[in-house]
Each structure stands twice: as structure tokens, then as C-alpha cells.
Amino acid sequence: MKRFLLLILLLITAISVRAQSKLLKADSYLDVRTGKLITPANLLIEDGLIKSINPKALPEETEIIDLKGKLLLPGLMDMHVHLDADFEGNWDYLYKESASQGTIRAIVNAEKTLLAGFTTVRSIGQLHITPELIDVAVAEASDKGLIIAPRIIASGHMITISGGHGDASLGLAEGLIHLGPKDGIVNGKYDAIEAVRYQIKHGAKFIKIHATAGVLSMEDAVGAQQLSNEEMKAIVEEATRHHIKVAAHAHGTKGIIAAINAGVYSIEHGSLLDDEGIRLMKEKGVYLVPTTGLSNVVNEMVDKMHPVMAGKAKYVLPLAKDNLRKAIKSDVKIAFGTDTPIIPHGQNAIEFSALIACGMSSIEAIKTATINAANMLGLSDRGELKVGLLADIIAVNSNPINDIKTLESVKFVMKDGVVYKNEK
Numbered sequence: 001m002k003r004f005l006l007l008i009l010l011l012i013t014a015i016s017v018r019a020q021s022k023l024l025k026a027d028s029y030l031d032v033r034t035g036k037l038i039t040p041a042n043l044l045i046e047d048g049l050i051k052s053i054n055p056k057a058l059p060e061e062t063e064i065i066d067l068k069g070k071l072l073l074p075g076l077m078d079m080h081v082h083l084d085a086d087f088e089g090n091w092d093y094l095y096k097e098s099a100s101q102g103t104i105r106a107i108v109n110a111e112k113t114l115l116a117g118f119t120t121v122r123s124i125g126q127l128h129i130t131p132e133l134i135d136v137a138v139a140e141a142s143d144k145g146l147i148i149a150p151r152i153i154a155s156g157h158m159i160t161i162s163g164g165h166g167d168a169s170l171g172l173a174e175g176l177i178h179l180g181p182k183d184g185i186v187n188g189k190y191d192a193i194e195a196v197r198y199q200i201k202h203g204a205k206f207i208k209i210h211a212t213a214g215v216l217s218m219e220d221a222v223g224a225q226q227l228s229n230e231e232m233k234a235i236v237e238e239a240t241r242h243h244i245k246v247a248a249h250a251h252g253t254k255g256i257i258a259a260i261n262a263g264v265y266s267i268e269h270g271s272l273l274d275d276e277g278i279r280l281m282k283e284k285g286v287y288l289v290p291t292t293g294l295s296n297v298v299n300e301m302v303d304k305m306h307p308v309m310a311g312k313a314k315y316v317l318p319l320a321k322d323n324l325r326k327a328i329k330s331d332v333k334i335a336f337g338t339d340t341p342i343i344p345h346g347q348n349a350i351e352f353s354a355l356i357a358c359g360m361s362s363i364e365a366i367k368t369a370t371i372n373a374a375n376m377l378g379l380s381d382r383g384e385l386k387v388g389l390l391a392d393i394i395a396v397n398s399n400p401i402n403d404i405k406t407l408e409s410v411k412f413v414m415k416d417g418v419v420y421k422n423e424k
Helices: 004-020 097-113 136-143 189-203 231-242 253-262 273-284 294-304 307-329 350-357 362-368 371-377 404-408
Strands: 022-031 036-038 041-046 049-053 062-072 076-081 116-125 149-154 207-210 246-250 266-269 288-289 393-396 412-415 417-421
Touching: 041 062, 041 207, 062 266, 062 307, 097 136, 097 417, 116 136, 116 371, 189 207, 189 246, 189 266, 231 246, 231 417, 246 253, 246 294, 246 362, 246 393, 253 266, 253 273, 273 307, 273 362, 294 404, 350 404, 362 371, 362 404
Parallel strands: 022 062, 076 116, 116 149, 207 246, 246 266, 266 288
Antiparallel strands: 022 036, 022 041, 041 049, 062 393, 393 412, 412 417
């Protein structure tokens, strides 16, 4: 009973903190559409929203938050994270941890992500081998204010073929683990439909599929198409009936094209994207989430990786950078994604420098994690600092247009009008 009363008190306190008027006083804020700095930057926050900018009068008892010397931006968004995992060259621990342990790991990593300035993430498939949907549980806990975490858009189990990228039993003795559609492992159209329905039934807000083989898994191929055209179309059609979008992990050229034609709304990685794939992505408005910043991390860990994984990484990652450069030059729509934990949780902003190295300007890289990400998700309540939008706001010490690495050291984080970090 005492614990229940304490929880109620904490929730009431959180609601009170959110409701109190706050004024953020900073030197300037970044208009992420134009790349221009707006001065002065006095943002009035009420009920979790930006109430006004540079108001002439303030409500009584407004809390003043002095951010002198700092520059404000909208909260950043990472469209490709795996919160329940950490990577040290292998995934061996995943066979030993329970859903409870995986959930604790996810909560710890979610807090790291929020404090790094990422106020919205797309959790693009759990890696733990459990029937429970860990990322959905963590997303719901975040929505209720029970944990320190970003807003989480969760997918549940990734959908893949038996023996494909994402089949956690790959490489194990026959019969040791049996996985089926509820776990995202499908063989045929009707399995695929069952898998989609199960994830949505249990709270998934989008569906993640593996259109092709992958890098950090034990199948030999890296780009081979895995889900069939029929399976991918069935998944997209079923998800669409529930007003749910589908994202496709896809490295290989044929799998990328098949996924686009099936109707997915984003291609994850897109390593071997060719001219035809680029043309189709532009024609159909499909987003690319390239996750290119992980290359340097993988290169540093290659000696710790299984030879199968290491060989695929050495082959495909340089090609992925070349093809990303082509996509950027061709104006393919791009959204920010890191594939954490390959880039460690809390270091998500490393991806900005990687995008710039492939030909983006600083402001275009920033747009991938703000306006572009919001547009991809179909959300109009975030991604900019504008009156009426969510009070998801960060502050840094310098202008990221001139110094993109300042985003790797965020000093202030507000989500939903609540301050989670305020450093000098």
C-alpha cells in the first residue's frame, strides 16, 4: 500500500512539474528549416508545449531557466535503435538473459539516449530471444512517466525468414530453440500475416522486416533477398489495414527494390542501393535510414567479431558509404538512424559527422534528425521550435552549423516540458 501511494505521489509531482510555466532564456535558437539563428530565444513552456516565443508578458510564478551562452534546438530523433542490447563484438549474452534482464538493459540505455538529447526514437526491433515484447513495455513505461526515456515508437519482434537475419536460433543445434511467427520467424504468406497481427496486438506501433541478409549475423550472404516478394507484400498490406507502417532492413540491391515495390516506408541501411533503387525511392517517397556512422565502430571491433561477421563488414561497409553519397547527391529523402548499440547508446550524435563526411551540409544533417524524421513518422507535433509544438528541447554550447560535434555534448534536455539535464 505504501509503495502504491508513493507511486501516485511521484506521478502527481511529475504532472505538477510539467504543468508549471517555465521560461527558457538562451542566446538564440536554430531554425532547422533555414539554418538561421534566431535571437533572442525566450521560450515560454506550459503543459508540455511551447506556449510562445519571446513573449511580452509572463504568467505569475513562471520558473526562469537561465541558459545564457547556449543555443536551443528541437529534441533530436533517432530512427534506428535497439534499446535492449549492447555490442561488444558478439551477441552471446542474448542467449543467457531473461526478458526482465533485457528490459532493465533497455531502461538503462533509454536514459542514456534521452540525456544525449534524443527525445524521440524508433525502437526498430528487440534482440533478446524472449516472447515478451521488451521495447513495447519500455515504450509504455516511458509514456506513463515511469522511467527516464525518450518517446519510444516500438516494433516488437522483427519479422524475418527461418534461418535469416534476425533468426536468433541461426547457428545453434537443431531443436535447441523453436521460434515461430509470434517471435517474428516466418515461412510463407500466412506466417507473415500472423506475425504482423501478433506484434500489433501486443502494442507495436510499426513493423520491421528483414528484406535481405545482414552484416552482424551468422548467415554467409550479406545482401541476398530473404523474405519473398509475396511475403513482403502480405506484411505491408496487413500492416496498412491497421494504419501501421513497415520499415525494411535491406542491404542487397534486389531486396531493396522488392521492399520498395512492396510498399515499405523506409529502407534501413541500403548498403548496395543502385540507380534503379534511388529512382524508385524518389518516385515513391521512400526514406533511407543509412546508419553509416557505425562503420568506424565496427572497424575498431573487427578482431573481436566472428570471422563470418567480420568478412561481411569489410566487404559491405565501404560500398554503403559510396552509395550513400550517390543517394545524397540524388536528393533521396534521408532520416537519421544509428543502429545503436553498434554506435554505443548515448553516442548517437556521432552519426551527424558521418553524414557530413558523405556529402551532407551541416543543416541537412540536422534536418535528418528533426524535420525529416518527423515527416517520415507522419508526426506534426515535433521536429521544430514553433509555438504549439511539443516542448522537446535541447541546448548546446555552440552553433552546430559551424561545429557539428557540439551535438555530441548536449548540455540541456527537456522532454514534454520536464527538464532532465541542465549542465553548464
